[in-house]
Amino acid sequence: MKRLSIHLISIVLAGMLAACGTTPTKEQEGASVEDRTKAPAGEAGAPKPRPGPRVATKPLVDKPLAANPLKDPGNILSKRSVYFDYDSDLIKDEFKPVVTAHAKYLQQHPNAKMRIEGNADERGSREYNIALGQRRANAVRQMMQLLGAQALQIETVSFGEEKPKCTGHEESCWSQNRRGDIAYQGE
């Protein structure tokens, strides 16, 4: 029995050492080179190298774990995009429930912080499109503030036309790119 334990420990140790030896190094590809792939909603953001063994224990709880409402596909909080008309920052009726739900979440979680990323379609000046995307993000923020979110909980930024969701050159694509995306801090 004792011998078995020792065997087990050495196997675990070997595994840990192997894990240490293969820690991903892709973040060292040079100061200015970034991983462009956008983390899908609900997934963790930038992977942080963790010190020590990748083992964690959790106490058994009686009631089932409550699902994170931000990640629950059945929850409106998992909806993160607000779409806009051409040259407009008006929040259309169909997106008001989404904005309202996130505003309420921020109100109920004063420590929660989010970023609203405004986007524009490809037509026209890149810098003007940064400003248009910013205006859309600000419109979403403004509505959330009116509904009880605090100003410092929401940073609004703009990607202009630089990060299109759809890369075609027609309205069916453009309408997907006139958009505000909600991302919570830590996501």
Added chain:
Amino acid sequence: MSGVSWPVVRTGLNKEFVGSNFDKFLGLHRFFRAALVLALLALSPAASAVLTIEIVGTGATQFPIAVVPFRAEGGLPQSLTSVISADLARSGVFKLVDAGGLNPPPHEPQDVNYDTWRARAAEAVVIGTVAPRPDGRHDVRFRLMDVAKQEQLAGFAYTASGAQLRHTAHRIADAIYEKLTGDKGVFSTRITYVVKRGARYELQVADADGFGAQTVLASGEPIISPAWSPDGTRIAYVSFEMPQKKPVVYIQSLTTGGRRPVANFWGSNSAPAWSPDGRKLAVVLTKDGGSQIYLMNADGSGVTRLTQSSAIDTEPSFSPDGELLLFTSDRGGSPQIYGMPAKGGEARRLTFEGSYNVSPRFNPDGKSFTFIQRNGSRFNVAVQDLTTRQVQVLTEGAVDESPSFAPNGRMILYATEVGGRGILSAVSSDGRVKQRLTADSGDVREPAWGPLPK
């Protein structure tokens, strides 16, 4: 400035001169591949061509000039006269006259047989010599001879290492251009632009003819709005890189490669524009709400708000004397160009034709500005006179963007799209001469023409 090498990745971009357009001269109109010029430029290195220049259109009057291969330049790693000829032809202002078939070809003033050149209808002849120096460099001399007056118009001597020969050739072309047109030549200037290949963005700096391109910044996130410092040693730009992953304004030194964020405030930071003395930067920040124009020192300190509107105010551009600021604003309901004192004050609307006028940049002479005007669904480069307010649309592409003047005010560099790919184009400020710079792969966009070398 010659022979400089910037830090960061070096890419082997080369230019292939594929054609010139002598349409006026030959009575043809588009894309005529001038065999004459090709023969003349046979010495031009064309291997691994990545940026290609194509001339579309030509000046109203073209000055006929002959460029005789310099004595002993055959032994050089780089032909000088092929570069000079390419520069002059590319400007659209000159018509290259055949300089071949003379035995011996003239290299000194006393060798020039003016009857020969008159017979070939050349009004000026460029001659010169190259001689090795004990230190391994080369003495380059050139003379510009007036055929009618049979006298020397200009003559200069240069000392150049092998790596500096292209630059020396551009300087010679500049001297010829200035002597014959009265305007400064811009052949020895540089341009910057962004190349997007897949998910990779590269900020590159190249000679004005597309040669010697070097990547000064590579990123997996967008880079936009590069702006040259007035002395040409630094570039301000907007990068979306980690960890902020949002628009932040950086300034990067081309001599050291060192860089730092100068505007990284809450919200978005973009549209950097240098003051003519290089000490200040106008930027667009959203830290107080919407996109507004702020002034800051070039080190990022001393931020003051310049515009006070609830509308979009963006794309600032300083007048050459630093007194005035042009910018884009939709305070009147549609994006239009406005002007205001650079110290702050009341803004005045300048554009009235059309419902979308954006991206203003001053002409270095301070008398006009270039901008993008939407006509129907097309976006084109236009120029407006500041006094008469007369507008001239210079291009007819579908999606022309980001115009900037050459430092002599004669050409405007801009981004456009051909066959779904981003390329750079240049158009003369009278709209007659047009050039295209095409990369072998990737989208090229966001060009900015650098200043005259000091």
